[in-house]
Amino acid sequence: xxxxxxxxxxxxxxxxxxxxxxxxxxxxxxxxxxxxxxxxxxxxxxxxxxxxxxxxxxxxxxxxxxxxxxxxxxxxxxxxxxxxxxxxxxxxxxxxxxxxxxxxxxxxxxxxxxxxxxxxxxxxxxxxxxxxxxxxxxxxxxxxxxxxxxxxxxxxxxxxxxxxxxxx
Numbered sequence: 001x002x003x004x005x006x007x008x009x010x011x012x013x014x015x016x017x018x019x020x021x022x023x024x025x026x027x028x029x030x031x032x033x034x035x036x037x038x039x040x041x042x043x044x045x046x047x048x049x050x051x052x053x054x055x056x057x058x059x060x061x062x063x064x065x066x067x068x069x070x071x072x073x074x075x076x077x078x079x080x081x082x083x084x085x086x087x088x089x090x091x092x093x094x095x096x097x098x099x100x101x102x103x104x105x106x107x108x109x110x111x112x113x114x115x116x117x118x119x120x121x122x123x124x125x126x127x128x129x130x131x132x133x134x135x136x137x138x139x140x141x142x143x144x145x146x147x148x149x150x151x152x153x154x155x156x157x158x159x160x161x162x163x164x165x166x167x168x
Contacts, residue, residue: 015066017116065110065165070118074101082156086149099123100136101157108161 005013011021032038052059074082079098099119107114114120114137115130123130139145140154 013063015063015112015116020116062110066112069106069109072102072106073119074098074105078160082160083153086153096132096136099133100140103133104137104140104157105161105164108158109165
């Protein structure tokens with residue numbers, strides 16, 4: 001946007017599916033236009049874009065992170081380390097767990113939505129259900145479930161992702 005791009009162009013650059021971006025804009029407009037707040041949002045977004053443009057040295061290239069992680073999956077040995085000692089979690093070494101962890105790490109490292117992670121997108125493209133992965137992530141992220149082994153697992157996933165994001 002700092003370079004004069006439109007909202008849909010910005011979404012495309014960020015790897016946000018066009019339909020998702022259009023839906024988000026529709027919801028925002030529905031909420032902000034009647035109250036006259038759309039111009040405030042527009043100014044705020046433009047201000048942030050300009051600040052980011054001037055602070056180029058501090059910017060994280062999330063597009064590069066998404067490209068790097070586009071085919072990445074959690075290595076088996078890393079998954080084993082993340083799940084070590086978490087005996088109360090069922091089937092921590094399953095392909096489902098690998099998909100869940102891969103999607104959550106992708107989301108944290110790229111600051112994206114796990115629903116748009118390559119893992120979930122691959123299931124959609126293969127016309128397979130995403131329900132199991134989405135439900136398992138929901139179980140981990142539901143605040144009332146954040147205790148015991150699930151909490152330790154989620155914290156380990158976040159620490160792992162933060163380590164990847166900070167680089168070597």
